[in-house]
Amino acid sequence: MEGSAFSAPICCYLIWLFFVCSSLVLLRSAATDADLLQDFCVAELQSSVRVNGFPCKNVADVQGQDFVFSGLAHAGNTSLSLTGVARTPASVLQFPGLNTQGISMVRADFAPGGLNVPHLHPRASELAFILEGTFYAGFITTSNKLYTQTVHKGDLLIIPRGLVHFQLNIGSTPGVIMGSLNSQNPGAQLLPVTLFGTDIKDEVLEKAFQLSRKAVEALKTKLTPKS
Numbered sequence: 701m702e703g704s705a706f707s708a709p710i711c712c713y714l715i716w717l718f719f720v721c722s723s724l725v726l727l728r729s730a731a732t733d734a735d736l737l738q739d740f741c742v743a744e745l746q747s748s749v750r751v752n753g754f755p756c757k758n759v760a761d762v763q764g765q766d767f768v769f770s771g772l773a774h775a776g777n778t779s780l781s782l783t784g785v786a787r788t789p790a791s792v793l794q795f796p797g798l799n800t801q802g803i804s805m806v807r808a809d810f811a812p813g814g815l816n817v818p819h820l821h822p823r824a825s826e827l828a829f830i831l832e833g834t835f836y837a838g839f840i841t842t843s844n845k846l847y848t849q850t851v852h853k854g855d856l857l858i859i860p861r862g863l864v865h866f867q868l869n870i871g872s873t874p875g876v877i878m879g880s881l882n883s884q885n886p887g888a889q890l891l892p893v894t895l896f897g898t899d900i901k902d903e904v905l906e907k908a909f910q911l912s913r914k915a916v917e918a919l920k921t922k923l924t925p926k927s
């Protein structure tokens with residue numbers, strides 16, 4: 701009798717423990733960059749020490765300016781790109797104050813008709829604010845379903861982490877999109893360059909895209925970044 705009276709609370713405790721543990725696991729897997737262990741850790745980009753992120757600058761040397769970045773103030777030069785888009789990132793590499801904060805931004809300037817080519821960010825979802833212009837925007841899921849929408853100035857667009865996406869300026873004026881990303885270093889793979897600008901053997905690209913060698917070589921010539 702005493703035994704069963706005792707086992708009920710233990711059972712409740714075990715059920716409670718199970719729910720606490722599983723919600724902790726869910727919380728952990730929903731996060732992207734690791735949680736903060738201190739107020740800040742301004743990146744010491746030149747350090748030869750390698751960790752997951754960057755080591756912290758000596759706190760005694762940290763100043764107010766470490767928490768400000770002015771690199772997004774001006775439009776990028778859209779005529780330097782094949783597709784009329786200039787992307788200006790503000791990730792930890794440009795803005796060391798972002799180190800360990802799990803957040804960054806990117807500014808994309810578009811010429812009229814400019815295309816932000818299909819690309820993905822392996823480490824971040826992107827919340828994109830349409831600052832200027834009208835765009836045909838879309839992303840493709842892992843089951844190859846395409847979602848597209850015409851977005852206008854003032855709209856906010858969510859692009860799920862790791863999915864291929866693009867924006868085409870369909871207006872007759874320049875456009876600007878500001879993207880915020882939930883990683884200090886979201887990474888970007890621009891598919892045309894990833895596939896045709898990295899010197900993959902022609903045979904791979906011929907078979908993958910069902911193209912002639914001539915077509916593959918023409919694309920490689922066009923898409924290999926000039927250094």
Ligand SMILES: *[C@@H]1O[C@H](CO)[C@@H](O)[C@H](O)[C@H]1NC(C)=O
Nearest residue numbers: 775776777778779780781786
């Ligand atoms: C943009 O780049 C082009 C091509 O290099 C150059 O001619 C032009 O002066 C640049 N524009 C600005 C505003 O820097």
